[in-house]
Amino acid sequence: MGTMTEHTSTGAGHGRAVMPIIRMRARSRDENHRASTPLELFFDLCFVVAAAQAGVQLVHAVAEGHYVDGIAGYMFVFFALWWAWVNFTWFASAYDTDDVPYRIATFVQICGVLVFAAGIPDAFDGTDRTTAIVGYLIMRIALTCQWLRAASGESGAARTTALQYAAGLVIVQAGWIVLLLMPASAWIPGFFVLMIAELAVPAIAERNHQTPWHPQHIAERYGLFTIIMLGETIAAATIAVQSGIRDFDAADLLIPIAVGGVLIVFSALWIYFAVPIHEYLADQGNRAVLLWGYGHYFVFGSAAAIGAGIEVAVEEAVGEAHISTFAASAAVTIPAAMFLIFVWLMHSRHFKRDRIEQAVLPVAAILVLACTFAGHWAVPLAGLVAAGTVGVGVGLSTRSKS
Structure with a gap:
């Protein structure tokens, strides 16, 4: 149990035997198939x-x-x-x-x-x-x-x-x-x-020596945490549907909120994973990588806040929130717009090929914010804008490859 042995890399970690105590040495950045454990x-x-x-x-x-x-x-x-x-x-x-x-x-x-x-x-x-x-x-x-x-x-x-x-x-x-x-x-x-x-x-x-983090592993870890934060929106959409079933009179307001929330989270997931960010990370210096990692505070925070905003919109629709419809709508559209902006700023823009592609997410963020003025239709309209953003992005990507 007390034997000290050198650490040797053996891949992703899923199939590794767990040794009692081994010497902690840095893992290689060149490991193949490095995945979350x-x-x-x-x-x-x-x-x-x-x-x-x-x-x-x-x-x-x-x-x-x-x-x-x-x-x-x-x-x-x-x-x-x-x-x-x-x-x-x-x-x-x-x-x-x-x-x-x-x-x-x-x-x-x-x-x-x-x-x-x-x-x-x-x-x-x-x-x-x-x-x-x-x-x-x-x-x-x-x-x-x-x-x-x-x-x-x-x-x-x-x-x-x-x-x-x-x-x-x-x-x-x-x-x-x-x-x-x-x-x-x-x-x-x-x-x-x-x-x-x-x-x-x-x-x-790390100003004189950079720890040997693994680009693919880091990209996967950040992607998984983004999924977890977006999962809060799915839970909020479920609450909207449940409330609609229990309060039939409010169903005409709650079901659109649920649909809009689902469209937002589906689109957010698509947009985030549309680029192979590990390729960018592997080629960058410490300063750029730190900026990317730090900037995800706003990506993660806004992703989780979308779910909270959906719940606020639901409470306002059934009369349990002491705020205006505009404020309840803003609780969804503001974090959704922030997510689009910061995913573009920290993540997606490194892979855009021209000004048209660069403009897609910032313009979409503005349109999502404009949906705030649509009253009780703000959330479903924001969901349609998000879905349309994905469609435009896919179209531009196809155009670039053809």
Whole structure:
């Protein structure tokens, strides 16, 4: 059990035997068929719990007309979720050994996710952020131990990078503890300072040596998380159908919302996966890759917010939301437009061949926003715009190839 052996790459990880303890060394970027492991998929699913909690709180806040507080709370909660997921994903792409210590450390991070999720309702409205921050610290402490373990198995520049990651994590987490002890008035400026510090850790740690993440693996991991976030919209559309069945008088409003929501999520999925992003990532330097990875905060956040917006639209249609039809429509169209814009900005534009192709997603985002003024037909019209965007994109792609 205590024998230390060198780590050797054996492919995707699905068929690898789990060794008790092996020396943690960086995996090769040239591995064939590198795919997500069952442990990574399980890790993602645990984030669904926390993302759903954030969505529920956003729905309640917007439905009651507390727009600013709701959006601010959602941004804080989602940043913590997204950043913990991002750090785990990139570390796993470079150092996944899938042995006993690695699995235990991952399970500890999952426990942190669950604690964080339990604290989301209080953290969202600012009444008590203690539970959420404790959960976040659990996730980060486990990751710090992973980086220290990586440092013990590396040498030279790779070892320095791992140690800088660990040191950066410790410093920033100490900052969160200090912020928790400070007066409530310090929360907003302190949050933004620590958010910048969190984002700076990878840039500083990797300025002289880049960890050997795998382009295809990272592209798949981000794609899978996008699917999970879009899944919230499918759940919201289901709620619309159920409400229509129970409240027959509102069915003429709820069924179109459900159809529009489904069209939006189907189109979003199609648009996101229309490009082989791993080819772009493989050819880019560290700065461009960091920008792509960081920019997905808005991709993931807007994808999840679409589902929350659908639920708000449903509540307004049945008279349970204390907001106008325009505001309820905007709860869907704004995140849908944001998704289109940020997928284009961070993802799709790198593969567009001319100005016409480049204009498709930005124009579609504008048209989706214009649907906000269509009253109760805003969501189905936005869905038709999204579906039409896919059709135009497919047509232009065919034109380019012919």
